[in-house]
Amino acid sequence: MSEEKKKNELLFFALRNSKLKIGAAIVFLFVLFAIFGPSFAKYPLNEFVAGGPNPPSADYYMGTTAYGQDVFAQFVHGLGSTFIVGLVGGGIATLLGMLVGFFGGYKGGWVDELLNGVTNIILVIPTFALLLIMVAYLKLRGILLESIFIGLTCWPWAARAIRAQTFSLVSREFVDLAKLSGMGTLKIIFREIAPNMMSYLFMTFILQFGGAILNAATLDFVGLGPTQGASLGLMMNWATIGSALLLGYWWWFVPPGLAITAIVGALYIMNVGLDEVFNPKLREM
Amino acid sequence: MKRYFLRKLLIYLLTFFIAVTIDWMIPRFMPGDPVLNMLAKAGSVHAEAQEVMYGYLTTAFGLDLPIWQQYLNFWNALFHGDLGVSVLQFPRPVVDVIKSAIPFDLLLLIPAIVLSWIAGNKFGAFAARSKRMDNTLLPVGYILTATPYMWLGILLGWVFAIILKIIPISGAFSYALKPALTWTFVLSVLEHWILPFASLFIVMFGGWAIGMRNMIIYELEADYAHYLEALGAPKRLIRRYAYNNALLPQLSGLALKLGVIVAGAMATEIVFSYPGIGYLILMAIQNSDYFLLQGCFLFIIIGVLLANFIIDIVFILIDPRTRLGMQGGAS
Amino acid sequence: MRKIVLALLSVLIVAGFVMSCAPAAAEAPAAEEEVAAEPAAEEAAPVEEAPAVVDYPREETLYTMGKQWGPPTSWNPMQQGSYAMGAIGLCYETLFLYNPLTDEYIPWIAESGAWLDDTTYELKIKEGVTFSDGEALTADDVKFTFEMGKNFKSAFYSELWAWLTSIEKVDDYTLKLTFSSPEYQKWANYLYTVAMLPEHIWSTLTEEQAITGANQPPLGSGPYVYEAADETKVVWERNDSWWGIEEMGLNMAPKFIIDIANISNNAALGMVLQGQVDLDNNYLPGIASVINGGYGITTYYPEAPYMLSGNTAWLVMNLKKAPMDDAAFRRAVAFAIKVEDIVTKDYGNIVLPANPTGLLPVWDKFVDQAVVDELGFSYDPAEAKKILADAGYKDVDGDGFVETPDGSQIALEIGCPNGWSDWMVAIQIISQSLKEVGINVEPVYPDYSALTAGLYGGDFDMVINNDVQISNTVWAYYNFIFYHPIKEQMISGTGNYGRYENQEVFDLVDQLDATPIDDVAGMQAIISEIQRIQLTDLPMIPLWYNGVWSQVSNTYWTNWPSSAEGAPKYLPATWNGYWNMGAVLMLAELQSTAAE
């Protein structure tokens, strides 16, 4: 089948894959919210506009924190940073993972051992050990910094996964043939191996995207997150610090967690949809 | 094979060496002076005494030595199981502090990880059986794995501890008890254990289920599966093969997740004030007890490395492809 | 393979259970104690034992929380900050107690103490005071304890010997102390902070053992003895042969006192609300909203500020840096900060805005109102702008922020340790209100040690600090603000981190130290001079009074200290140094609800 046709077919299946549509719709919705939400926020971010905690009302769409900050403002800005983290963090992690995974898996031997060693080191050093030192030195930390940090520390997962996958491909015939035909390493990797695990790479990226978001949430929650702006993890952090549960300020800690779950969940569902689109075999299941 | 193992071992030792070196840097890289922090915490009224104390403790922590010597001493002490003294829990040795936290982690993490892995794989394989189940059951998996550990923890605690008041929200066992091997105590331990365990288990379960589901679908489309079908082999057999083969990537996933899980466990332990390593780390961070921090990280490093090594070996034992592929690489 | 995994799992679970009892085993002495203390618990192993049985009956137990950051690890009264809750106060005792609320010194181990002349102090000790092992506590033990400061330089009170020359034993219950230069105020402080140690146990210890040892289990003369401790708590059991029962007719109500190591705010508040903790000394955000909320939770005051004031939160500025080196600028800052917002929004009205002098309410009598009226300050942005303008601070480049008179940009940082949530919010509010008058200050949250390093080394702009606590002497406050001499490293316990230099005021502070504690008029005279200088130069700006955080549950115990008529008037706090500030007397006043 020619390239042109392939494209159409993918598009065709993309359009009639409900998983993909639902997932994408949810994510898209939140993206819109993140982009346009701030302009609807009545109050500036993190400013102490109200006397104290207020339940949601026409005045404060999503209520206010115990300190009288507008939750809506925090929420929409938080959404924004969530996507930044996912995109930047997940992106960097996936790229590094591909690089390491492909070469390790394909080359094998000492290259593999070396890359493996590097992976292991990153893997075994609890990532927030590095973060701690960073935190200690940087009095001001932004979302972008956090994203980059996550990207630089969370790639081993992808690397290992891709490496394993590459392994199984390397022992397949077409790779042998390619080798016999004297193709160069890069060529084989990107012409033979990569295309054969496109959907897998996609899956990896989206998992990383979601993973980065969850990672950030955890870091923020233990108080190692950004010191400026807003993030959903920070909201939860402050909510627990402010005993929001016991005082029943549900509007403070429910939305951020829900949003994260919804976004990441939607991403995963979307991802499986894509998987089916890319992989005809799955369609027939 | 032997040669291969030796090489692997070497790699791991190297990794260990580097990781530990980085770990060693933590307290020394931190701005400020651990001893000063400690004195600041001591909050003694009289500065004069503090200055004496300062000199005294600096020697006690061996921070007055040249850096290279400190490094050598660190390794030396390491092999004698001495990780220095905790600042937060002065004068308690870091090793003691960690020792008393480890059981709670084993209690929490091992069952959570292993059970969720097994259950998740089964569920994923089950979900992959038919389109209908796939579409109905799996979204559950996605939602679960997409839930932030601590948020689930908060909600669980909220529902069971605060609204229903049927499970204690914090600690590892009732404050009215002394640790002793009695039923009362064991029950109390279980009752405090269940919520943190649940929030870890549930989230991980979703992850494994999805992983397995994706893997098994690939396997079911593999050539050997088609061949068996052509020879009229029953679905049962084919599924079994697919499942077993799909377990391999899942297994390597297990090794990889450990790092992440530690973080997740940390968040969970914080929510429930469960006195494991994660909680200890938070304590150490908040009180800038970098010696304790160092110890905790060392523990994690060793744990993760060990797990990786074991899983590597298991892999070699059960996956001929890897084994032979690697031998090829080795020779 | 799954079989293997399962096997592994089960093995580890079992291992986990067994090991989870390790803490008990690990603390060998403790374990032995337990065996001795209650065989019942040890025999409780058999399966048929009813699950309801607990080691500490609830209605006889007082649960406290708030002091212990991390597991209890030291019972050594020489480790001022880190000893386990109650080591001094419940177990070891001091010569006197000091109750700040009534400003009185209560003879405790001591029968009396008096200055015979400017350099000699006579100390009489109660007869019949005994340690919990039955040994009598005599002049020898007191002498030994104080002389430990001479022999062991690292003892926290070793500096005492810079101005104490000798201690001589007159008889078994009388001591005569001779001073080179009497520092009355400081001495008065020692009288209720130094715990008396049993010579027959401590005399054999080396300096290292004595100063850095864990001293577990401890043996003191107090109303409670060490029962047990593990990762999460320390348990004290009432000493029914305590000397105080006869000597002072005091009967401590709780049979057991269990102090729980701090847990997350959520969990803490939860336990308070459910009556699982009787006395909680954590800062619990939002507590105001549950008081009188039907939970049976009360605080010292039934309405705002709810809490007693325990220390002053200061805005410390680096006087070695422009523009903080300019008194006018500092004054403008003082006028610009909207402390009211911090009080209402950050703390939900559980704190009080500070008096311009920064003196705690208990020291109102030392506030020279005339000086305050003349030189004091209050939130007034207009005034702040005016002061800036007059001093030549103008917005030259039109970025909305003023520049220094010499036209250079102002971009300052105000810091507090990362994770100190209430302060993090506070500095956000401060930076917000300073920006409103055109002073460009950004909030920053460095890690604690980074912050203190900067503070001690003089590398900072603005920092919130509350190092000095409520105590018997206002001198301690001025010693903090005007600490001298200025050193390279102004480590904790000193003060004056902004490096304010003014010999005149330094001398006044020393003079104050050398004023007898009962010479109130003399003190007032000196203090009003100090206050004049303080309010003119504003080396630090007092912001608000942190409370003696204390919320109590009336589910199991009642008659807590409170402002109410006839209620006990003590600091309801378990923090180190507070038991001996009268809190221990609270235990005798408590009433069990089970009793009724």
Added chain:
Amino acid sequence: MSLRVENLTVYYQTLKGVVQALEDASFSLGDGEIMGLAGESGCGKTTLGTSLIQLSGRMRYMRGKLELDGQELPVWDNQAMNAFRYRKVSLIPQYAMSALNPTRKIGRMTRELIESRSVDFRVVLPELKRRLELVELSEKVLDMYPIELSGGMKQRMVMVLSTLLNPSLLIADEITSALDVSTQKAVVKMLAEFRDREFVKSVMVITHDISVLYQVADSIMVMYAGQLSEKAPADAIIKNPRHPYTKMLISSLPKIGVRHTEQVLSGIPGKPPLLLDPPAGCRFRDRCPVAFEKCLQVPPFLEIQKDHYVACWKEFESHAQAK
């Protein structure tokens, strides 16, 4: 007659529409006959082959009747077909190299497969060993993992495995394409050997490589664009082809026994038609030098000589004249 096929028609369901991969194939296969099935790639030979044992997901059985040893083959009914698979009809797949479960020792996998077909492995084992010997594989392979075998070894292993239950019909799909010439010969010879020893009654060897067929095949069937063109004894096809397409196919072979490469026939102008909506009548028409108006109808597959079937109007005419 071990296999009789009548009007077997199989289409593919794709997005673009229905691909008419196999149109009214009617032929038969005698006991002990090894029939080669040749044609350019995409001519539907693999479709024909696999449709005899298992219709893959997107294949649609349209019509036709299949009979094996007098029993009807219910290829349209996946369940019912199971009874015939392996015991009656078996397959050596194109992907023989990766047909074995990589994580099972070959012996164990074989056992599990055999037992899953409710046959006692212990009974089969001796025979299995004998056959391994026959294909020059030592018993040890049973204790090996597939990855430890060379391509040729795997190929032979699969051969043994696929024929272990002595199926009546064996479909060998492109068994030689991945092998080098010498191994090809060996494999092909064994195929014959298997037939002679009656491990299998009859074999259908699918390949684009006529030279391979010439070595073993008793008869050769040529397909073009989903239609049968010609079937005849191997000699007849090679020496005296009747269908114009076959003629070109043969003539385009430089010399007998030399490998024919996979390219579109050089000698013939044009390309085979798309099977999405193929032209009516003879699908070779457009490329056929001798085509005439009659070719607008589909030519029947007629036996113009003993065992020599052709589907070409021109041939029918000349044949008629010859008589």
